[in-house]
Amino acid sequence: MDDIRNLTGMHIDILREIGNIGAGNAATALSTLLNKKIEMAVPRVQIATFAEMMESIGGPEQVVACVYLRIEGEAPGNMFFVLPPEQAERFVRRMIGDDSFSFQGEAHELGCSALQELGNILAGSYLSALADFTQLNLHPSVPALAIDMIGAVLSFGLLELSRVGDYAILIDTAIYDERRPDESINGHFFLLPDPESFSTIFRALGVDGL
Amino acid sequence: MSTAQAVKIGIAEMEVVIAPNVIRTCGLGSCVGVVIYDAGKAVAGMAHVMLPHSSMARGGVINAAKYADTAVEALVQLVIAAGGRKGMLKAKLAGGAQMFSFSTAGGDMMRIGARNVEEVKRQLERFHIPVVAEDVGGHSGRTIEFNPQTGVLSIRTAAQEIKEI
Numbered sequence: 001m002d003d004i005r006n007l008t009g010m011h012i013d014i015l016r017e018i019g020n021i022g023a024g025n026a027a028t029a030l031s032t033l034l035n036k037k038i039e040m041a042v043p044r045v046q047i048a049t050f051a052e053m054m055e056s057i058g059g060p061e062q063v064v065a066c067v068y069l070r071i072e073g074e075a076p077g078n079m080f081f082v083l084p085p086e087q088a089e090r091f092v093r094r095m096i097g098d099d100s101f102s103f104q105g106e107a108h109e110l111g112c113s114a115l116q117e118l119g120n121i122l123a124g125s126y127l128s129a130l131a132d133f134t135q136l137n138l139h140p141s142v143p144a145l146a147i148d149m150i151g152a153v154l155s156f157g158l159l160e161l162s163r164v165g166d167y168a169i170l171i172d173t174a175i176y177d178e179r180r181p182d183e184s185i186n187g188h189f190f191l192l193p194d195p196e197s198f199s200t201i202f203r204a205l206g207v208d209g210l
Numbered sequence: 211m212s213t214a215q216a217v218k219i220g221i222a223e224m225e226v227v228i229a230p231n232v233i234r235t236c237g238l239g240s241c242v243g244v245v246i247y248d249a250g251k252a253v254a255g256m257a258h259v260m261l262p263h264s265s266m267a268r269g270g271v272i273n274a275a276k277y278a279d280t281a282v283e284a285l286v287q288l289v290i291a292a293g294g295r296k297g298m299l300k301a302k303l304a305g306g307a308q309m310f311s312f313s314t315a316g317g318d319m320m321r322i323g324a325r326n327v328e329e330v331k332r333q334l335e336r337f338h339i340p341v342v343a344e345d346v347g348g349h350s351g352r353t354i355e356f357n358p359q360t361g362v363l364s365i366r367t368a369a370q371e372i373k374e375i
Contacts, residue, residue: 155239163268
């Protein structure tokens, strides 16, 4: 991919569809896991400078719980499942059946692995939908977890793209639970394909690359 | 009355300020925030460096602020152009963390924080600029702010700890 600014409307539509299919599958998995209905927003494909992208997702200083995994295979890239720390805490309480759990507490390690496992399940279902759709061989690495500033965690996913240019292409899909505002879920899947993966994906879907 | 401004730089950006203005950057992970300043002139430049070396770039125009080797050089020029004196320059740095510690993913990019720090230091040495203070490595993101009036670099992490170096 020489210049992402050569992406046409059709390319953007395809990337949006990828977010749709992947995150749709992951939202279904999450619905099953929590036994509640999870809604999904229309995916957003952003092409922006790194700084602009950080601002558009709430500013680089915002603290989030983040599960990161590397996508390996024919179209490598980075994937992040990001949510506010207090919601991550709630997920963990539910998963381990301990209402007193806090990331500051003693059960920290158990909570972290529960959250990592959640990320694993969601990312796995996101990726398997994507692999089915594109017929590409894609598999996730072991997930890693961080609770920290979003700029600090997400910039790791920008490194490969940054070698090619000063723009990020971010496929952002939000999930939420609008029926329970008191217990709302407000997570994001961020997909950041490596630069050369774009043409692989487009080719796999029978569209001219860049 | 002071009309001091906090100039904010983003990832892969750089800027220079003169007191009473201060300069800050948010959410440094594996990136390194490097400050080059002349305390006597109260002038300071800051870059938010992502990658160690411009040889990692693949084609296209190189954004100097993004790579340690080009950023330090460009920053020295910026600071001198703003009134800083060659020979009086000092540096402070922060960042270069490894955000995802228990992962096998990422290959050689896993050590990118440490490599960024090494290269920034190597470049500063090349320009004979001493590093007077640093807060690097670890596993936490950092937000930093430099005040050219006092020469203090203030560092905050997600856990709300504040450190001044």
